[in-house]
Amino acid sequence: xxxxxxxxxxxxxxxxxxxxxxxxxxxxxxxxxxxxxxxxxxxxxxxxxxxxxxxxxxxxxxxxxxxxxxxxxxxxxxxxxxxxxxxxxxxxxxxxxxxxxxxxxxxxxxxxxxxxxxxxxxxxxxxxxxxxxxxxxxxxxxxx
Amino acid sequence: xxxxxxxxxxxxxxxxxxxxxxxxxxxxxxxxxxxxxxxxxxxxxxxxxxxxxxxxxxxxxxxxxxxxxxxxxxxxxxxxxxxxxxxxxxxxxxxxxxxxxxxxxxxxxxxxxxxxxxxxxxxxxxxxxxxxxxxxxxxxxxxxxxxxxxxxxxxxxxxxxxxxxxxxxxxxxxxxxxxxxxxxxxxxxxxxxxxxxxxxxxxxxxxxxxxxxxxxxxxxxxxxxxxxxxxxxxxxxxxxxxxxxxxxxxxxxxxxxxxxxxxxxxxxxxxxxxxxxxxxxxxxxxxxxxxxxxxxxxxxxxxxxxxxxxxxxxxxxxxxxxxxxxxxxxxxxxxxxxxxxxxxxxxxxxxxxxxxxxxxxxxxxxxxxxxxxxxxxxxxxxxxxxxxxxxxxxxxxxxxxxxxxxxxxxxxxxxxxxxxxxxxxxxxxxx
Numbered sequence: 001x002x003x004x005x006x007x008x009x010x011x012x013x014x015x016x017x018x019x020x021x022x023x024x025x026x027x028x029x030x031x032x033x034x035x036x037x038x039x040x041x042x043x044x045x046x047x048x049x050x051x052x053x054x055x056x057x058x059x060x061x062x063x064x065x066x067x068x069x070x071x072x073x074x075x076x077x078x079x080x081x082x083x084x085x086x087x088x089x090x091x092x093x094x095x096x097x098x099x100x101x102x103x104x105x106x107x108x109x110x111x112x113x114x115x116x117x118x119x120x121x122x123x124x125x126x127x128x129x130x131x132x133x134x135x136x137x138x139x140x141x142x143x144x
Numbered sequence: 145x146x147x148x149x150x151x152x153x154x155x156x157x158x159x160x161x162x163x164x165x166x167x168x169x170x171x172x173x174x175x176x177x178x179x180x181x182x183x184x185x186x187x188x189x190x191x192x193x194x195x196x197x198x199x200x201x202x203x204x205x206x207x208x209x210x211x212x213x214x215x216x217x218x219x220x221x222x223x224x225x226x227x228x229x230x231x232x233x234x235x236x237x238x239x240x241x242x243x244x245x246x247x248x249x250x251x252x253x254x255x256x257x258x259x260x261x262x263x264x265x266x267x268x269x270x271x272x273x274x275x276x277x278x279x280x281x282x283x284x285x286x287x288x289x290x291x292x293x294x295x296x297x298x299x300x301x302x303x304x305x306x307x308x309x310x311x312x313x314x315x316x317x318x319x320x321x322x323x324x325x326x327x328x329x330x331x332x333x334x335x336x337x338x339x340x341x342x343x344x345x346x347x348x349x350x351x352x353x354x355x356x357x358x359x360x361x362x363x364x365x366x367x368x369x370x371x372x373x374x375x376x377x378x379x380x381x382x383x384x385x386x387x388x389x390x391x392x393x394x395x396x397x398x399x400x401x402x403x404x405x406x407x408x409x410x411x412x413x414x415x416x417x418x419x420x421x422x423x424x425x426x427x428x429x430x431x432x433x434x435x436x437x438x439x440x441x442x443x444x445x446x447x448x449x450x451x452x453x454x455x456x457x458x459x460x461x462x463x464x465x466x467x468x469x470x471x472x473x474x475x476x477x478x479x480x481x482x483x484x485x486x487x488x489x490x491x492x493x494x495x496x497x498x499x500x501x502x503x504x505x506x507x508x509x510x511x512x513x514x515x516x517x518x519x520x521x522x523x524x525x526x527x528x529x530x531x532x533x534x535x536x537x538x539x540x541x542x543x544x545x546x547x548x549x550x551x552x553x554x555x556x557x558x559x560x561x562x563x564x565x566x567x568x569x570x571x572x573x574x575x
Contacts, residue, residue: 048498050541051501057546059498096300103330104331
């Protein structure tokens with residue numbers, strides 16, 4: 001009995017170690033996606049939302065840990081495709097600048113940059129796929 | 145762990161050094177800035193001022209203090225961007241932060257005192273409160289509505305005000321737009337020509353101070369082609385209106401074929417303008433390029449950074465300040481306390497930039513322009529600096545304070561407000 005317990009403990013510990021070391025990779029999107037997303041962020045988003053994703057007081061909202069970023073994927077895709085013209089409120093502060101639609105970006109580019117945003121600035125949320133973007137784009141085209 | 149933290153230290157130091165080096169290369173250091181001496185941190189409430197000047201903090205953490213005004217008793221009135229306990233105007237009795245009362249159930253920016261009335265603006269309207277002989281608001285719950293129903297779509301919605309000596313009040317109606325594209329700020333969206341917003345925004349309107357419930361149609365469309373102004377003031381020494389225009393954003397993001405990231409950080413100028421009745425400063429079709437010293441055709445209207453087109457006719461600014469610094473207050477100094485060179489000169493509070501990113505941010509100071517006969521009488525200089533709280537904070541834009549309002553006290557002291565935390569500084573001079 002005693003001789004068998006030790007190997008079991010070792011097996012459990014090893015499994016735990018493997019699981020824990022795998023976990024970040026399973027949650028974190030592939031590096032290639034994050035790299036492409038970062039490049040698009042720098043070109044399209046950084047000027048307003050800033051390098052640290054914390055936005056600008058009264059004008060451009062933060063992207064760190066808000067329901068707009070961490071909430072339903074379709075909502076975030078919709079904002080990027082259609083833009084936002086009304087001021088929005090986050091934690092009691094109003095942000096007044098409009099968000100333009102980004103129709104010049106394709107499904108892959110939008111999914112890359114949104115996956116990057118959902119996994120940067122302290123965020124950790126499920127990636128967005130080109131298929132997700134395609135679906136929302138089609139719904140918008142139908143007038144939804 | 146030890147090696148990790150030393151790597152972090154090295155990286156942080158290297159980054160700080162890099163940012164400082166970049167900030168030093170910015171063209172925002174005015175020429176002829178010879179009077180500024182730098183005191184050690186902690187002096188003058190953290191501000192650096194010319195020699196002979198000192199500063200104290202008279203109030204802290206009041207909220208988003210936009211514009212301020214000081215009456216002849218030294219009472220400070222502060223307009224808040226966001227209601228505090230349901231109120232949008234604070235009164236600091238005798239300038240004392242321990243004696244604060246509040247009234248006015250609307251947020252906003254503008255506040256002014258003239259001929260026995262306190263004037264204040266929401267983002268759509270202008271109100272006034274009659275003052276008694278002791279300069280007290282008689283009925284804080286029942287202001288008269290002077291102007292109402294002005295455009296407010298969020299963007300550029302501050303209704304800043306100033307009054308002349310002939311019974312008129314001037315208000316900025318900012319354009320709810322960057323460059324009047326069909327789809328605001330969208331890549332590839334064309335500029336509207338003519339820009340329909342100019343009928344009711346993107347300019348200065350003049351109203352009567354003693355007529356109630358005026359709408360835009362009752363006002364005089366005093367000047368046009370001004371994208372947005374937050375700082376404006378009537379210069380009583382020459383009886384003219386002056387404003388600070390906030391220049392446009394996003395030249396690189398929308399037109400990378402014509403403008404680099406660096407171009408975007410340096411274009412266009414923030415403009416100091418002398419506004420006459422009928423003036424047109426060219427927005428959205430034109431912007432001012434300080435390097436070429438020309439009004440240039442905006443890329444939404446066929447420009448490419450080199451074509452001047454129809455903009456050759458447009459008046460140039462009196463002073464071109466570095467891009468995106470956001471001049472939020474303008475005050476012509478009429479006091480006797482400061483040295484002679486400041487008399488009738490212009491103080492300008494720069495809120496600080498954001499659209500310079502990823503280049504280092506800039507601004508967050510109070511500048512001074514000496515004036516002679518209503519024209520700049522010398523180079524502009526930084527008068528009060530240090531609001532950001534350090535070069536690294538300034539470069540990242542994650543600053544401690546953002547100058548937003550200016551006022552002159554009855555003794556000739558200059559007051560500066562901040563709308564990030566809500567501090568008010570008092571700057572005085574002693575020979």
